[in-house]
């Protein structure tokens with residue numbers, strides 16, 4: 172059985188990689204500060220990516236066939252306010268890891284973001300040039316460029332906003348909505364922020380497609396269809412059968428945020444479809460999820 176080292180396995184996507192891992196791959200995951208809530212079936216090691224020696228030691232001990240590099244300071248607002256703290260994790264550590272993977276001929280798949288784009292056009296393709304408008308997007312864009320220089324055989328998945336099941340340590344936004352709705356708290360959702368929301372199950376399938384196909388270069392990985400956050404909330408509420416769950420529609424302008432977020436960031440999936448992976452419609456994905464994430468019956472019957 173082959174081994175994939177998953178950095179950031181304690182995070183939202185890392186937890187989902189363990190959950191949806193195909194049976195022919197063994198996962199060794201890394202965590203940094205959060206040991207609690209790790210997905211039980213995988214093995215784990217602690218890693219601080221800002222310490223180059225630790226990265227080297229983990230690669231030497233685990234001897235992975237491949238690395239999914241997911242670990243990051245992933246909050247757009249936190250990056251904006253703390254660039255000096257987040258740059259070494261998002262950029263320097265990524266470049267260090269790419270160098271070590273290149274030296275050892277270990278396959279590398281890195282997760283980037285649609286935030287590398289400025290939002291000035293519809294449906295971005297891989298040939299469109301990045302023009303990030305916030306610090307997180309700048310760091311991701313620089314990390315991509317460093318990887319492509321150091322290790323052009325690596326694959327980079329630019330991912331849209333993710334939804335799916337999660338641990339309590341790293342809940343995704345959907346879990347936060349469901350938690351709020353169960354207490355009958357309203358969720359606030361922008362009606363003017365559009366994304367190709369992607370299910371975590373699809374994201375994991377996409378990452379393993381890149382790995383199994385030996386893909387190199389940049390690939391976009393977004394959901395099959397675009398939604399505003401508000402419309403996505405309406406769809407989720409409908410599918411989870413919570414008709415009276417409160418949703419507050421807001422405009423981006425009404426909520427002060429440290430980082431600018433382009434209102435419209437949609438990813439075109441044609442390239443990854445060409446190597447065999449096509450994300451499913453959000454309605455189908457949410458229906459599958461509603462079978463996985465069981466809500467307390469009292470509320471769902473209201």
Ligand SMILES: NC(=O)c1ccc[n+]([C@@H]2O[C@H](COP(=O)([O-])OP(=O)(O)OC[C@H]3O[C@@H](n4cnc5c(N)ncnc54)[C@H](OP(=O)(O)O)[C@@H]3O)[C@@H](O)[C@H]2O)c1
Pocket residue numbers: 178179180181182183184185201202203204205206218219220221240241242243244245246260282283284285330331332333334341
């Ligand atoms: N979630 C999304 O919607 C989304 C969308 C597009 C792209 N992405 C990208 O996908 C990747 C995974 O995102 P996510 O949502 O799973 O992020 P997340 O939940 O914030 O998890 C971040 C992970 O990085 C680890 N980490 C942070 N600093 C570290 C350090 N110094 N050394 C080692 N590990 C460190 C954390 O470990 P501890 O918690 O143990 O400290 C955690 O496991 C990221 O690269 C993110 O930018 C995510």
